[in-house]
Amino acid sequence: xxxxxxxxxxxxxxxxxxxxxxxxxxxxxxxxxxxxxxxxxxxxxxxxxxxxxxxxxxxxxxxxxxxxxxxxxxxxxxxxxxxxxxxxxxxxxxxxxxxxxxxxxxxxxxxxxxxxxxxxxxxxxxxxxxxxxxxxxxxxxxxxxxxxxxxxxxxxxxxxxxxxxxxxxxxxxxxxxxxxxxxxxxxxxxxxxxxxxxxxxxxxxxxxxxxxxxxxxxxxxxxxxxxxxxxxxxxxxxxxxxxxxxxxxxxxxxxxxxxxxxxxxxxxxxxxxxxxxxxxxxxxxxxxxxxxxxxxxxxxxxxxxxxxxxxxxxxxxxxxxxxxx
Ligand SMILES: [Zn+2]
Ligand SMILES: [Zn+2]
Numbered sequence: 001x002x003x004x005x006x007x008x009x010x011x012x013x014x015x016x017x018x019x020x021x022x023x024x025x026x027x028x029x030x031x032x033x034x035x036x037x038x039x040x041x042x043x044x045x046x047x048x049x050x051x052x053x054x055x056x057x058x059x060x061x062x063x064x065x066x067x068x069x070x071x072x073x074x075x076x077x078x079x080x081x082x083x084x085x086x087x088x089x090x091x092x093x094x095x096x097x098x099x100x101x102x103x104x105x106x107x108x109x110x111x112x113x114x115x116x117x118x119x120x121x122x123x124x125x126x127x128x129x130x131x132x133x134x135x136x137x138x139x140x141x142x143x144x145x146x147x148x149x150x151x152x153x154x155x156x157x158x159x160x161x162x163x164x165x166x167x168x169x170x171x172x173x174x175x176x177x178x179x180x181x182x183x184x185x186x187x188x189x190x191x192x193x194x195x196x197x198x199x200x201x202x203x204x205x206x207x208x209x210x211x212x213x214x215x216x217x218x219x220x221x222x223x224x225x226x227x228x229x230x231x232x233x234x235x236x237x238x239x240x241x242x243x244x245x246x247x248x249x250x251x252x253x254x255x256x257x258x259x260x261x262x263x264x265x266x267x268x269x270x271x272x273x274x275x276x277x278x279x280x281x282x283x284x285x286x287x288x289x290x291x292x293x294x295x296x297x298x299x300x301x302x303x304x305x306x307x308x309x310x311x312x313x314x315x316x317x318x319x320x321x322x323x324x325x
Contacts, residue, residue: 005167006068009061014175018069020045020133023183027132030116042130042240043182048249050134055251057137067144068166071152077158085159094168097160098218101152101168105217109150110228113212119283120258121146127254130205130239136180141254161196172217176200195220198232205238258283 024045031041040046087093112122124140140146155165179200186198195216203214213230216223223229232238246254265278266284279284 003168005163008167008170009174011123012177013147016133016136019178020050023133023181026183040130043132045132045134046128046130049128049130052249052251052254053128053134053137055139056139056254059141059251059255060139060143063141063144067149067323070144071149072162072166074149075153075156076163078153079159080159082157083159084157087159093160094164096158097155097164097168098171100155100158100160101165101172102153102218103222104151105172106222106226108148109217110226111214112146113215114282115280116258116262116283116285117279118146118148120262121148123242123258124282125252126242127206127246129245131180131182131201131238131240133177133180135204136177138254142255142259175218180204191220191231192224193220199223199229201238202230202232204240206241206243207236207239209233209236210238211243213307 021145027041031043044045070256087096108118109122112118121140121142124142125135125138128135128138132240143149143309152165152169155168157163160168176195181197182201184197187194187196190196191199195214195218199214199216199220202210203216205211213228214223215228220229246257248257262278266275269275269278274289277289
């Protein structure tokens with residue numbers, strides 16, 4: 001009987017759950033319940049957070065199953081009519097597929113932080129203020145709507161079958177489970193080649209020097225090649241979460257809050273140019289747009305009153321530049 005790659009993540013569920021059980025046990029023995037200033041230790045498990053993560057994983061699995069029903073025929077059509085290469089079955093083909101998909105994952109992930117339409121789905125993964133293995137389960141059922149599957153179409157053009165595409169996408173995602181932990185420190189030379197727990201802790205942090213960095217799936221080389229790599233600094237501990245905290249463990253709120261905010265911004269914008277920007281510009285575009293409007297209004301009012309223009313310091317463009325919401 002042939003194994004259907006679509007079931008890979010569910011087949012690995014016992015491994016994932018065993019890692020979570022070990023990590024929870026290990027943390028309960030080695031780390032304080034409260035880190036400092038009454039702040040909960042961000043590595044430790046808390047039932048509301050962990051249950052929210054589990055619910056999000058199940059919702060994502062259901063949506064993914066439905067999405068493959070649409071995506072696989074598209075990949076098959078492109079593979080049949082537009083493929084540029086025909087591979088001999090074997091290790092070389094799988095290695096080429098792995099490299100190509102990991103590069104496309106980097107592109108998808110970087111775009112997910114810089115295009116609000118994609119961020120509306122991806123924000124779910126970043127909205128917890130804890131980071132442990134269960135954080136890997138925080139995925140969005142809206143990824144198919146956002147269009148994650150579109151990023152894999154080039155693989156069909158490169159001559160890979162739909163079955164191969166589904167398999168490598170899920171292998172990449174399965175690997176990433178293991179980088180969501182604070183129990184493993186830096187891994188020597190592996191840091192130069194692979195996405196590691198240290199590298200991915202930086203990615204989940206909202207500290208100014210860490211935010212929107214380290215987009216790797218499996219290979220670290222893309223971040224180093226394209227200038228998005230930042231090393232974890234022992235003197236600047238990651239502060240996990242998003243700039244505008246979600247403050248909820250409701251999986252529905254986690255899934256839809258940014259879509260609703262985006263819809264509200266779309267509706268209130270005065271013209272089509274800014275409406276499209278509310279959907280497809282960087283996630284902080286609306287804040288910057290509002291701040292500039294406020295600044296112009298303030299300077300106009302100041303000019304009318306005959307006083308010096310006083311733009312509030314925290315409303316300058318630089319305050320919001322390059323930050324995800
Ligand atoms: Zn991310
Ligand atoms: Zn992550």
